[in-house]
Amino acid sequence: MLSLLLLSTVSIALVWLSRRIWYERFRRYRRFPQLPTSLLWGHLKIYHEIVQRGFLDCDHDHIFAQIHEALGRPPVVLLDYRPICRPVLVIASHAVAEQISRPSRQFRFSVPKLGLGFLEPVIGHTSILAAEGEAWKALRRTFSPWFAGPHLQALVPTIVEQTRGFVAQLDALADSGEAAPLVTLTTNLMYDIIGAALLDEDLHAQHRDPRHQSQLVRAFNHLVHAYWDDKIHLPWFFNPVNALRRRRRGARVQRLLQSIVRRKHAELQQQHETKAPFPQPQPPSITALALQPPTEDGDSSSSSTLTPALLNQACDQLRTFLLGGHDSPSATVAWALYELSRTPRAQSALQAELDALFGAGTRADAGAVQAALARAATGPDLLRRMVYLDAVLKETLRLQPPASTARCAPRGSGLVVRLPCDHPQPRPESPEHEHEHDPGLCLDDLILYNCNAIIHRDPAVFGPDAHVFRPERWLGPATIPPSAWRPYERGPRACIGQEFARIAMRVILAVVVRRYAFTKVGVGAVVRDAATGRPVMRPDGQFEVEAMVYTTRQITARPVDGLMMTVSRRGGEPEL
């Protein structure tokens, strides 16, 4: 009798479970565009097969783009990663992305971020990047004045100063004729800029001998390497060794930063106590701001006691700025130099703009450009007038966006988005709902990924040449909807450092772009005509290349080979 009861209970449980799994896999998300799914593995199997067919180390954005294309470019694509993690909704339409990133009555600061637990070794657990609600608002309020226009303009001479090391490195490369990964050089440059401007520290990242770089730079690079080619951010138990490696390396970065912050705190206290007559550095250092414990009512008062909690919180913010500050701008500058090297029309237009601003006689004279930019009377105005250079940067960020936001609306919150009307609407729940007004798509509990790599190449917005580097599309009357370009994300959680990045990137390019010619070697090298040896020009005005340089995931998207280039001084470079 007992065994019969047991048997029937087990059978009922099994029937219930299989119906549940069937529902979860095939019915729950049936209105979402998606690839055929498997009962056991969802889309994991097909995702794996697509990865195997292409470059194994390519970034997940490429895989999403392929799936999106195969499905006929719908506004959203569902990828069911269960049982490994929640299903991901890849958002391919700027109109839908905008509904996620803008504030609403339901979500005052836009749809909450997806937990960034996997990044904790890099940014800590109180970082502004991951914080939510009032805690995030208080942090943002603390740091926003530092990132405001007038403060940033005062930093231009500091940024310019650091480009001297970059020029020295490029000169050395031009003399040697050797190829080097440009991204390594721009990364070191950005570390030095962030060190000087944000931390008020010389990080020696551009030292010719890497052994003389500061311990912080070496430790941070070491930590970031533990994130290379991480496609799905699997939970720690899938690779406990790497999880441990990240923790250990993260702890070392934290210790190094703590000793810097303790020193800065002591200096600030001394200045405060002695009421030093010399003026405070203008703008106040980020470290000083990070040491003001933010309160929810917006009052920030300098703390004389450096509690362990305050120390850790300050270090978490500094680590976040170190990450955001060095990573995306360095990749963007390197990509811009690559795209310019294969787009002679754009290179000439940029040269003409810089000639007009600095004088044609300063083409090879980096020192003259640096001096003009560093002068308070001329620098900000020169930067403001770099219209074509700004278009080059916009176009680079359009084609090679380093980052995209990932969000998640809590279960039961009832987040609904509407798809753009020019796309086929989602299937109704059932045939009897066929004629009802479309209620939109409910996105609760899904991982929402605004995929900029797809959004930025939408032919419906950018036309048939969406894949071509054409800075001119950003000049003249604005025809592109603002929400279709979102490399810094939009809404309240948009990048706090975007204006700083724009200034730094404009300074760097203005200093080097007329002085050097860059030639890609290896993947992405230009194709040359067998008879003449000259590069083959495509009808769209770009040189034909051997193979596209794809991106890999290294926390953000970075070019696979670091953009291996040779450098020559203009005038001395080989004829193309």
Ligand code: HEM
């Ligand atoms: C080309 C340059 C840059 C790009 C493309 C970029 C991109 C982004 C993106 C897409 C986000 C949103 C991330 C998310 O929602 O998860 C973001 C946030 C952030 N970025 Fe940047 N970033 C750049 C430069 C910088 C710089 C120079 C800094 C600091 C010096 C910085 C610091 C931050 C911080 C602190 C946040 C979090 C903001 C918040 O949640 O309030 N970024 N960035």
